[in-house]
Amino acid sequence: MQLLRGGVTAHSSVTGTDHSATENQIDLNSDLGEGFGHWGLGNDEDLLNVVTSGNIACGFHAGDASTMRKTCALASKRNVVIGAHIGYRDLAGFGRRRIDYDFEELRDDLLYQIGALEAFARLAGARVRYVKPHGALYNSAVVDTTQAHAVVEALRSFSNDLALLCPAGSVVAEMAQEVGIIVVREGFIDRAYEPDGRLVPRRRPGAMIIESEVAAQRAVQMAVEKTVTAIDGSVLPYSVDSLCIHGDTHDAAGLARAARRALVAAGVAISSFI
Amino acid sequence: MQLLRGGVTAHSSVTGTDHSATENQIDLNSDLGEGFGHWGLGNDEDLLNVVTSGNIACGFHAGDASTMRKTCALASKRNVVIGAHIGYRDLAGFGRRRIDYDFEELRDDLLYQIGALEAFARLAGARVRYVKPHGALYNSAVVDTTQAHAVVEALRSFSNDLALLCPAGSVVAEMAQEVGIIVVREGFIDRAYEPDGRLVPRRRPGAMIIESEVAAQRAVQMAVEKTVTAIDGSVLPYSVDSLCIHGDTHDAAGLARAARRALVAAGVAISSFI
Amino acid sequence: MQLLRGGVTAHSSVTGTDHSATENQIDLNSDLGEGFGHWGLGNDEDLLNVVTSGNIACGFHAGDASTMRKTCALASKRNVVIGAHIGYRDLAGFGRRRIDYDFEELRDDLLYQIGALEAFARLAGARVRYVKPHGALYNSAVVDTTQAHAVVEALRSFSNDLALLCPAGSVVAEMAQEVGIIVVREGFIDRAYEPDGRLVPRRRPGAMIIESEVAAQRAVQMAVEKTVTAIDGSVLPYSVDSLCIHGDTHDAAGLARAARRALVAAGVAISSFI
């Protein structure tokens, strides 16, 4: 996998619009609606004040119907673009354990989730505009042809208009681009990178960036300089269209606000990719 | 509850079309797609040759994404109208145990199911055209204002075009009619009726009609004479728009075919209510 | 239902031991292990320092295997008696929605939960010593013969040694006593009571007692004077063997500690009922 090369294509994979026009623009996305029934998670109210795109859980790894309704309503009210955060059928594992799905079963489980969320998005006067795989599915779709294919086919089965939010250079990004799906390339401001462009695994020391200032500075570097500094100090070219703000890390909203402030101060327009 | 009165309104509750034109016409509906994962149920292939409307399980009391996809595809191919068979979140109980949902939670769980099925219906080149409550929700919506209201609001939250398949005179039918939802009145050819128009509870002797010929004869009586003979021999006025063919009873498809043959022989047009 | 009379029987329902010896003794119980997978709930660490009996969720309305293991280990280490907090199969509703189970299905679902918890209790060098119904099952077992019977039969199917923690005078208490099950009568220090001994419904103003001092004072009144002051100011005789400390209310642990301190100051021995 060559994440790097995918990330530095000269032409924006997002649109055919003038590339220069988007150089000072970035989307901020965050996971939303990750509670389930009696159990809450994250601070959606805070995050909705910061992000421009919301990845809303669809009931398979997290989320339930009433949470989806409320989250879509809130997102729509604040003009946050609604995305389907699709995952494995695994509430007990929060979608973080890889499951060896058959292609058809995975594609269908994912399409089911998009359809369910669409009902709540429409009720809120909006639409599902993009899809982002969650957890272990996200990681699998980066390297696994079968699972990446299932993601792509779920999108295409739903409509021709859905964008895909995923890492540049991943298998799923390439398969999506081949069939004409708009790929929105995502970077992480709270994660360290390997010199080859991959994320440092969570368990490794230094993998998580927890200081707001550092994360904010990395956000600006990605948005303005189109580079990222790897864990060994090397600087990699790295073009992204959206920055992910995690909602379940310590003081996520604080980190998100710091990043947003720094981006604005650096002259970057914060706006959704749609 | 006065099922009877609801069932004998002079004006068809279905449409504003010329009533005489529909007097020799009836819809046949059946539950479809009631397997789950490795477990099958019913004989959808056979039933799809008999019915004009299919109540497709949406994954909460039965059904899963791949089954929904296949069932929608089959139904669409055979011009069977697709309905969402919505139920409680209760796979273990097959949706047959009443659950005391809050209004909002029920409404949202039901909307979720309709949205999910719509994705598969559209993929099959069709649409969800109506909703039928399943099992204990069906029974609750007949008498319980909260649950009936949740059904009605789920329909309205989804679109203004969905019809509701339910017993005439039920609370849910009345609430739906009040807000302009098209109500399709349903009769049962394999169930005995009380003199007041209600169904004889399943556990009572004589509640189930298992002889194909008797069921077929009752189908014709409902469709042509607009009456039903109650368990005490009295004849009740009883106008219905659709006859339900159960798929999980012994030789359901045989009974369904017998009814269809008898209806056709009696000059009744078998066609969906849409 | 005559909660009151059940609660004031002259002879302790708990044991045949000398009644006078137990007059200055009370058990404190709390719900524990109510997270699920990625979702946490409550503050078990704090509560385990206060209570003498722990109602551990068994995976049907809350709890999962790893949480059960950890909670049993912690409880055992701190000499907190382990009880099975059995509930409906309803994670989405946290067991708080009544489900119209068949008797057999409910009895079996409950026995299943006790058996599962026993494996973790034994691993921790302990045993499941009692059972407490959770949520809507708790409320149903107070008045509903079928569900109360299922609770009693689940206990008896498991062993002859399990005690039942429930309100005095409830249907389930009476059915349990009839077949020789030890009934531990429970009172609530953070809930208001009606003049007839029932709890004031949660939604009514004044139903919840949130001031630590008031709750602590009520705890002492129940333990020492064997009375409770109802919401209308009347004082009812009210004998209980255990006081319930809720874990999910605001500052539950603070309230629990205040109650414990007040009880100790009043000379009441805090000890489990086993």
Next chain:
Amino acid sequence: MQLLRGGVTAHSSVTGTDHSATENQIDLNSDLGEGFGHWGLGNDEDLLNVVTSGNIACGFHAGDASTMRKTCALASKRNVVIGAHIGYRDLAGFGRRRIDYDFEELRDDLLYQIGALEAFARLAGARVRYVKPHGALYNSAVVDTTQAHAVVEALRSFSNDLALLCPAGSVVAEMAQEVGIIVVREGFIDRAYEPDGRLVPRRRPGAMIIESEVAAQRAVQMAVEKTVTAIDGSVLPYSVDSLCIHGDTHDAAGLARAARRALVAAGVAISSFI
């Protein structure tokens, strides 16, 4: 992995008893209780007349509490030894999709299942005597150290008396033997073998043996000659203690009866390994 070598150890891995005494003896095992709620599966009544050990589903990949109760009662009545058929938490996938569980989560989910089944076994006057991993867990435990370890630790966490039913030479067999767990080596009479002793994957032509006579002849060969003929015609040494009779294949009971008849005719004693 060297399945072959594991299978031909000169000393029975089952017991320290005189090996010659067991040469004409074999256990027959089958999966039982694999329905869920409204959905049935297999023909337990028939199989219980043929087998000596029953692998009973515990509610995670199949089975529910009432099915477990009934199946344990039936098994006990017919002196069929009760085993816990433990699997992933994956009803939708019937436990046939590998899930990348953490070690602790898997161990705990498995212990939970054993504990739940034990409650029903005891109620039937019996005990859980052995454990057999199901589906994808079975396959993973053959090669995957983490998952094999979780199986072994679940057994040990429950008791020191549980046997493990699994393929000879597998990782889980070796890990179990190291800690003193009795390993019961299993062979398949309806599956073709590779020349190296592994099973031919289900999807390959010739993988499934569906003729009763062929299966019966292979059963006798395994039980009497301690060999198996591989798909290429080579004859491998192959000692097993139990033969697996699948319950969900076409005419499983017929195949099982044919095997049992042939074994008896060949002078093999059919008896459980306990």
